[in-house]
Amino acid sequence: MYRPILSTGxxxxxxxMAAVAAAQTPVLTVLTxxxxxxxxxxxxxxxxxFEAECGCxxxxxxxxxxxxLLARLRLEGARSTADVVLGLDTNLVAAAGATGLFAPxxxxxxxxxxxxxxxxxFLPFDWGWFGxxxxxxxxxxPPESFEALAASGLxxxxxxxxxxxxxxxxxxxxxxxxxxxxxEIWRGLSDNILTVTPGWSESYDLFLKGEADMVLSYTTSPxxxxxxxxxDSKAAAPFAEGHxxxxxxxxxxxxxxxxxxxRRFMQFVLSDAFQAAIPETNWMYPARTPAGGLPxxxxxxxxxxxxxxxxxxxxxxxRAPALEEWRAALSR
Numbered sequence: 292m293y294r295p296i297l298s299t300g301x302x303x304x305x306x307x308m309a310a311v312a313a314a315q316t317p318v319l320t321v322l323t324x325x326x327x328x329x330x331x332x333x334x335x336x337x338x339x340x341f342e343a344e345c346g347c348x349x350x351x352x353x354x355x356x357x358x359x360l361l362a363r364l365r366l367e368g369a370r371s372t373a374d375v376v377l378g379l380d381t382n383l384v385a386a387a388g389a390t391g392l393f394a395p396x397x398x399x400x401x402x403x404x405x406x407x408x409x410x411x412x413f414l415p416f417d418w419g420w421f422g423x424x425x426x427x428x429x430x431x432x433p434p435e436s437f438e439a440l441a442a443s444g445l446x447x448x449x450x451x452x453x454x455x456x457x458x459x460x461x462x463x464x465x466x467x468x469x470x471x472x473x474x475e476i477w478r479g480l481s482d483n484i485l486t487v488t489p490g491w492s493e494s495y496d497l498f499l500k501g502e503a504d505m506v507l508s509y510t511t512s513p514x515x516x517x518x519x520x521x522x523d524s525k526a527a528a529p530f531a532e533g534h535x536x537x538x539x540x541x542x543x544x545x546x547x548x549x550x551x552x553x554r555r556f557m558q559f560v561l562s563d564a565f566q567a568a569i570p571e572t573n574w575m576y577p578a579r580t581p582a583g584g585l586p587x588x589x590x591x592x593x594x595x596x597x598x599x600x601x602x603x604x605x606x607x608x609x610r611a612p613a614l615e616e617w618r619a620a621l622s623r
Contacts, residue, residue, distance in 0.1 A: 325353040333572035357456035374547035385607035413540035417575040420534035422510040422527035433528035441479030464535035467599040477620035533597025
């Protein structure tokens with residue numbers, strides 16, 4: 292009659308020890324975008340790699356797209372329970388820095404970006420060129436400039452710049468390429484835009500279903516189809532104007548509940564363990580090429596002749612007028 296009592300007591304003791312251990316395990320909270328934490332994104336591999344060395348519980352919290360991350364930070368302010376934000380990009384960091392919510396990351400390590408980078412608050416973790424992806428079996432001769440696209444009659448899907456970082460990147464791409472002619476270019480493109488989706492996933496899905504000829508994405512997107520699916524039919528059209536580069540960054544929050552652990556994670560961002568997970572899960576270029584190099588298939592991707600880029604402060608200053616140009620053109 293004592294065995295059930297002993298078993299119950301033992302079970303209670305085990306549960307108590309587990310609860311104590313859980314309470315003693317520090318939790319690092321990283322706020323990021325939804326696709327990063329998905330089963331097919333880099334989140335699971337990065338979580339496992341960091342937890343193996345930190346003795347902590349890394350919790351990756353999805354919060355929409357990059358633009359949604361900034362909106363959430365502004366709403367929560369110093370009340371945010373996150374330690375690190377992962378997924379803002381160069382078109383958002385000036386606004387993010389102006390909130391006063393970020394602390395210097397303290398990481399001094401070289402990167403392989405195609406543009407210069409020196410920002411004490413924001414640390415690059417990956418990058419890629421924006422591009423219009425097409426299916427070579429359906430569109431063997433794509434337009435190779437914005438003006439050619441406008442004259443083509445083709446239908447494209449793009450993302451909303453108010454909620455999507457690629458959508459905002461497209462505004463900066465047109466601005467960087469055409470300057471004061473940007474409004475004219477948007478008027479020419481307005482008839483080509485089949486629809487504007489809130490985020491990248493919705494627009495890419497429409498393209499894959501054959502509902503659009505081209506989709507705003509990245510020059511690295513065809514690598515997914517080639518490596519994961521064995522499909523070489525997708526390609527990014529090379530544009531004569533050059534391609535705008537997006538750099539995605541991590542930032543340390545000044546009020547991080549786990550500041551030392553957060554700094555350790557920032558150091559981890561440029562490690563091989565983190566960077567090696569990027570190419571075949573986020574389908575972008577790693578900020579720092581890992582020792583093993585890039586996966587086979589990345590060597591087939593086009594390299595733009597010109598890289599277009601607006602420094603964060605300039606991109607922030609142009610965001611409102613560029614958005615107004617876009618809205619005016621699409622509302623005609």
